[in-house]
Amino acid sequence: MNLFDVYPLNDVTIVKAKGSYVWDDKGEQYLDLYGGHAVISIGHTHPYWVKQIEEQLEKIAFYSNSVRIPLQQQLADKLGKISGKNDYQLFLCNSGAEANENALKMASFHNGRKKIIAFSKSFHGRTSLSVAVTDNKNYIAPVNETDNVIFLPFNDEEALESCFAKQGKEISSVIIEGIQGVGGINVAQESFLKKIRSLCDKHGAVYIADSVQCGFGRSGKFFSHDFAGVNADIYTMAKGMGNGFPVAGLIIAPHIKPKHFQLGTTFGGNQLACAAALAVCQVIEDEKLMGNAVMVGKYLRDELASIPQLRNVRGRGLMIGFDVPEDLKDLKKNLLWNQKTFTGESKPNIIRLLPSLALKRRDAEAFIESLKEEIAVLTGEEVSN
Numbered sequence: 001m002n003l004f005d006v007y008p009l010n011d012v013t014i015v016k017a018k019g020s021y022v023w024d025d026k027g028e029q030y031l032d033l034y035g036g037h038a039v040i041s042i043g044h045t046h047p048y049w050v051k052q053i054e055e056q057l058e059k060i061a062f063y064s065n066s067v068r069i070p071l072q073q074q075l076a077d078k079l080g081k082i083s084g085k086n087d088y089q090l091f092l093c094n095s096g097a098e099a100n101e102n103a104l105k106m107a108s109f110h111n112g113r114k115k116i117i118a119f120s121k122s123f124h125g126r127t128s129l130s131v132a133v134t135d136n137k138n139y140i141a142p143v144n145e146t147d148n149v150i151f152l153p154f155n156d157e158e159a160l161e162s163c164f165a166k167q168g169k170e171i172s173s174v175i176i177e178g179i180q181g182v183g184g185i186n187v188a189q190e191s192f193l194k195k196i197r198s199l200c201d202k203h204g205a206v207y208i209a210d211s212v213q214c215g216f217g218r219s220g221k222f223f224s225h226d227f228a229g230v231n232a233d234i235y236t237m238a239k240g241m242g243n244g245f246p247v248a249g250l251i252i253a254p255h256i257k258p259k260h261f262q263l264g265t266t267f268g269g270n271q272l273a274c275a276a277a278l279a280v281c282q283v284i285e286d287e288k289l290m291g292n293a294v295m296v297g298k299y300l301r302d303e304l305a306s307i308p309q310l311r312n313v314r315g316r317g318l319m320i321g322f323d324v325p326e327d328l329k330d331l332k333k334n335l336l337w338n339q340k341t342f343t344g345e346s347k348p349n350i351i352r353l354l355p356s357l358a359l360k361r362r363d364a365e366a367f368i369e370s371l372k373e374e375i376a377v378l379t380g381e382e383v384s385n
């Protein structure tokens with residue numbers, strides 16, 4: 001049987017990983033500044049995370065949500081503490097798309113409305129509602145087409161205000177990434193997030209903060225939306241939550257009340273997934289990884305901004321993007337093959353850095369050196385700064 005060929009692949013097989021490094025089947029070591037697509041939060045195969053999962057596996061891996069699972073409450077308590085949202089309610093599921101799907105559904109159950117506001121360059125996942133609020137026609141199958149979604153320009157307060165002025169009574173929710181990931185590392189302005197909050201309050205809509213990529217400490221705050229100093233009604237999370245173990249969730253403000261059977265999942269919140277997510281939270285706290293993301297992220301952004309060939313360096317913490325001019329279009333490829341360094345990208349010409357939050361300063365320094373080397377090879381100029 002063939003694999004269903006939907007992923008363009010790099011010709012490399014990763015067989016081992018530790019911290020910010022991975023190794024291929026020929027024993028070659030790579031620096032991982034891609035974090036397996038922003039998934040690796042505490043570092044590959046962190047020993048505490050491995051131990052907690054192993055110990056849980058010896059006890060019980062899975063039982064369904066028809067019985068009490070105290071690990072879920074432990075995780076809720078931990079997440080309340082680490083995010084500062086103690087009074088929110090946790091629902092656990094399996095992927096970012098599912099978290100957003102449930103958030104959008106919950107908003108609609110809550111206010112009985114149908115329309116959703118989403119933004120240009122958004123990416124929220126591949127399931128039916130989450131793909132409908134994703135700004136990429138290529139991902140939307142005919143069956144997912146809907147006129148319930150209104151796309152507005154990102155960070156455009158006037159467009160948002162005028163949409164609410166016209167259709168405020170119909171708007172169920174507004175969904176926004178605090179920092180757009182797939183869209184190219186675009187930071188939502190604090191004033192824009194405040195405007196979303198106040199318009200949602202005024203019109204009875206639900207503010208959904210998609211924190212699947214920018215959450216779990218990656219920005220230096222637990223949720224990047226919190227830089228704006230206002231709370232969302234629902235935060236969704238996945239990727240960094242399990243450090244590679246599939247686990248996702250949404251936390252829901254106390255005024256949104258649950259009803260039995262409104263949401264559900266077979267696998268979500270299983271014992272093994274909870275053990276993985278609990279271990280991630282513990283390591284983020286113990287190793288002060290959000291502080292590390294701030295420091296190493298600042299170092300990287302400052303260094304990148306001083307390289308004249310790169311444009312528009314942006315992001316927060318260890319979620320960083322920059323534009324690459326046409327003559328450097330092979331930079332990402334050359335970093336991988338010549339410098340053995342994984343980075344992420346956004347089309348057409350953006351490099352994205354999404355490393356583990358435990359990235360060491362010396363690894364960041366080594367990356368800047370290899371980047372300068374590859375720029376010099378491609379341009380024929382020494383990179384000075």
Ligand SMILES: Cc1ncc(COP(=O)(O)O)c(C=O)c1O
Pocket residue numbers: 094095096097098100123124125126177181182210211212213214238239
């Ligand atoms: C912001 C955002 N939301 C949702 C998703 C979908 O997550 P998943 O692939 O786990 O379904 C992604 C994945 O890249 C994402 O970046």
